[in-house]
Amino acid sequence: MKNVQKSKRANKSLPFFFKDEFKVSFVIIFISLILLLTTFTFDIVPPILNRGIQPATFPKALLILIIAMTLIVYYLATKNPWKIEKKLPRSFFLTLFSFILFVIVSKALDFFLAISALSIFVAYYWGEKRLFYLLLVGIIFPIIVFVFFETILGLRFPPGIITNIYYS
Amino acid sequence: MLAPLFSSKLLLILFFGTLFGLILGVLPGLGPTTGGALILPFTMTLDPLSAIVLLTSIYCAGTYGGAITAVLINTPGTPAAAATCLDGYPLAQKGEAGRALGMATVSSTVGGIFSVVILVFFAPILAQLAYEFGQPEYFALAIFGLTMLASIGEGSPIKNLIAGAFGILISTVGKDFMTSIDRFTFGINELTEGIGFIPVVVGLFAMSEMLTQSTLINQVFNRIALKAIKLPSKEDYKKTWKTILRSSGIGSFIGVLPAEGGTVASLIGYSEAKRFSKKPEEFGKGSIEGIAGAEAANNAATGGAMVPTLALGIPGSATTAVILTGLIIHGVRPGPDLFREQPDFLYGIFGAMLIANILFFIFGFFGAKIFARITLVPNKILWPMIFAVSVCGTYSLNQSIIDVWIMLFFGVLGFFMRRYGFSVVPVIIGLILGELVEGTLRQSLVIFDGNWLMFFTRPIALTFFILSLIALAFPLIRSRKLKKK
Numbered sequence: 001m002k003n004v005q006k007s008k009r010a011n012k013s014l015p016f017f018f019k020d021e022f023k024v025s026f027v028i029i030f031i032s033l034i035l036l037l038t039t040f041t042f043d044i045v046p047p048i049l050n051r052g053i054q055p056a057t058f059p060k061a062l063l064i065l066i067i068a069m070t071l072i073v074y075y076l077a078t079k080n081p082w083k084i085e086k087k088l089p090r091s092f093f094l095t096l097f098s099f100i101l102f103v104i105v106s107k108a109l110d111f112f113l114a115i116s117a118l119s120i121f122v123a124y125y126w127g128e129k130r131l132f133y134l135l136l137v138g139i140i141f142p143i144i145v146f147v148f149f150e151t152i153l154g155l156r157f158p159p160g161i162i163t164n165i166y167y168s
Numbered sequence: 169m170l171a172p173l174f175s176s177k178l179l180l181i182l183f184f185g186t187l188f189g190l191i192l193g194v195l196p197g198l199g200p201t202t203g204g205a206l207i208l209p210f211t212m213t214l215d216p217l218s219a220i221v222l223l224t225s226i227y228c229a230g231t232y233g234g235a236i237t238a239v240l241i242n243t244p245g246t247p248a249a250a251a252t253c254l255d256g257y258p259l260a261q262k263g264e265a266g267r268a269l270g271m272a273t274v275s276s277t278v279g280g281i282f283s284v285v286i287l288v289f290f291a292p293i294l295a296q297l298a299y300e301f302g303q304p305e306y307f308a309l310a311i312f313g314l315t316m317l318a319s320i321g322e323g324s325p326i327k328n329l330i331a332g333a334f335g336i337l338i339s340t341v342g343k344d345f346m347t348s349i350d351r352f353t354f355g356i357n358e359l360t361e362g363i364g365f366i367p368v369v370v371g372l373f374a375m376s377e378m379l380t381q382s383t384l385i386n387q388v389f390n391r392i393a394l395k396a397i398k399l400p401s402k403e404d405y406k407k408t409w410k411t412i413l414r415s416s417g418i419g420s421f422i423g424v425l426p427a428e429g430g431t432v433a434s435l436i437g438y439s440e441a442k443r444f445s446k447k448p449e450e451f452g453k454g455s456i457e458g459i460a461g462a463e464a465a466n467n468a469a470t471g472g473a474m475v476p477t478l479a480l481g482i483p484g485s486a487t488t489a490v491i492l493t494g495l496i497i498h499g500v501r502p503g504p505d506l507f508r509e510q511p512d513f514l515y516g517i518f519g520a521m522l523i524a525n526i527l528f529f530i531f532g533f534f535g536a537k538i539f540a541r542i543t544l545v546p547n548k549i550l551w552p553m554i555f556a557v558s559v560c561g562t563y564s565l566n567q568s569i570i571d572v573w574i575m576l577f578f579g580v581l582g583f584f585m586r587r588y589g590f591s592v593v594p595v596i597i598g599l600i601l602g603e604l605v606e607g608t609l610r611q612s613l614v615i616f617d618g619n620w621l622m623f624f625t626r627p628i629a630l631t632f633f634i635l636s637l638i639a640l641a642f643p644l645i646r647s648r649k650l651k652k653k
Binding site for chain 2: 020024028035038039042043045053055056058059062063065066069070072073076082085088089091092094095096099102103106107111115118119120122123126127128133136137138141142145146149152153155156157158
């Protein structure tokens with residue numbers, strides 16, 4: 001309860017650029033501006049082929065709307081600051097890291113291996129130390145899922161060191 | 169209505185769909201939306217009716233399943249069961265878990281069946297009205313659907329609108345459907361076809377939830393023991409029948425509104441139950457009326473949400489957005505023509521929802537104790553398994569590894585969105601409505617020869633625009649009223 005109250009306390013004491021509301025608004029506006037600039041690189045349709053509006057007009061209008069609404073959110077947050085979020089634990093960053101690991105392994109080595117590695121990694125760091133359960137989530141279950149998708153949906157998984165052995 | 173379902177295959181699909189929906193509903197963090205998105209690739213092996221029967225039975229049962237977790241471990245299995253925790257858990261703590269779940273089961277079933285009746289009567293009427301709609305009217309309707317997110321959606325209205333606009337923006341990625349010009353593809357070939365619905369849904373719901381669960385690995389749930397579910401007593405029925413009927417009506421109405429769903433319905437159903445109660449002081453301490461009010465409303469929203477989905481092709485909730493995708497994938501275009509050309513298909517869906525409501529009543533009564541045990545599956549085992557299914561499911565639709573990466577990207581994005589108070593549901597609704605909004609706007613402008621003002625000469629479109637303005641003004645009026653109080 002005490003923690004909840006603490007986390008709900010407004011973050012008035014921090015400088016404005018450290019506050020979540022500033023950081024979040026800044027990121028949204030920054031990305032929106034980049035995308036808005038990108039819309040100027042879209043091809044322009046000659047008037048004779050153009051139906052209604054140019055292809056860039058609609059996304060432009062949306063991005064301007066997003067920027068305007070984000071400014072309103074920030075303005076409202078200056079009057080009523082957001083609650084301070086708890087620091088993210090190590091387990092979150094490890095899970096996030098496992099996502100990155102998955103992308104690298106699936107691209108460089110093997111799709112199945114990537115699923116297997118992530119499953120074992122996550123299960124282990126979330127507290128599962130028993131070998132049988134690690135094998136269950138990391139090998140047995142992915143094999144079942146693979147075979148199921150392959151036979152029922154006729155799916156062909158991307159080539160890789162293990163998948164190639166399976167298909168050969 | 170039930171005739172199209174009289175085949176052993178469809179009944180079996182209904183049976184397993186309901187069972188699967190219940191399991192999804194019971195597991196915190198999962199639910200009918202995520203479950204529906206995960207099961208969508210499997211439906212490709214089925215005929216359209218079987219696929220939609222499967223998805224709708226998951227929808228109905230999953231919405232109810234959340235109540236079991238809400239009552240026994242004070243954690244809503246689905247967001248729609250959040251209001252059920254308020255009185256369900258305190259009543260269970262008093263040693264009356266069976267009574268609480270009994271009321272949740274009965275009121276969910278009544279709410280669900282009530283909403284199917286609403287669906288059967290109102291969907292064809294709405295579809296008939298939709299014959300009057302042209303492109304400008306559809307544009308105005310889609311705008312109304314999006315502004316409703318601000319009006320009665322959860323959380324900050326402006327944040328919901330930003331999320332909705334972001335969803336529409338995602339729908340613009342890829343080749344422009346009118347001119348074939350690339351937009352936001354950044355030279356990546358795979359993006360020319362646009363960003364698929366499944367990677368976004370699985371990412372925003374399942375993967376972001378996995379990241380959320382990674383922050384809660386030390387959380388311990390105290391599960392209250394359940395002996396057996398009890399049917400409500402005569403006294404309980406006397407106390408709650410008006411609440412159940414009122415909440416069924418509220419839930420169905422909220423469900424019909426575009427882009428809203430069970431979560432909002434249950435909160436309004438609960439607060440109205442409290443307002444009309446003779447003993448409002450009991451709410452929050454284990455009031456049986458509170459459970460009835462919330463559960464009847466969230467299940468009533470299921471049928472209600474199917475009304476705009478089937479009649480107009482505008483999703484009534486996040487889960488119906490998944491069902492809508494299922495319909496489109498199977499080549500079924502929702503809208504008025506569907507009612508004229510494929511009545512058997514529609515009756516099949518109506519019948520499936522009716523039977524699913526009866527089935528989850530039976531499963532709930534006889535199997536709640538077993539379903540409650542599912543909550544004991546540790547997250548450290550469950551989530552890596554869900555990851556494997558999510559990855560293969562996302563990959564399977566286009567056999568594209570890029571889709572899997574997009575899913576992971578949206579998982580991370582969804583986590584931070586939720587952390588900073590942006591609901592992910594508007595993104596889904598925006599993505600689904602995006603093409604409709606842009607397409608109808610551009611086609612309308614062609615019809616109007618580029619004159620925007622012509623929108624206001626169309627009575628139906630004008631009505632929707634006025635309703636949109638009211639929807640946008642509503643949060644302001646509400647907050648001013650609250651301040652005055």
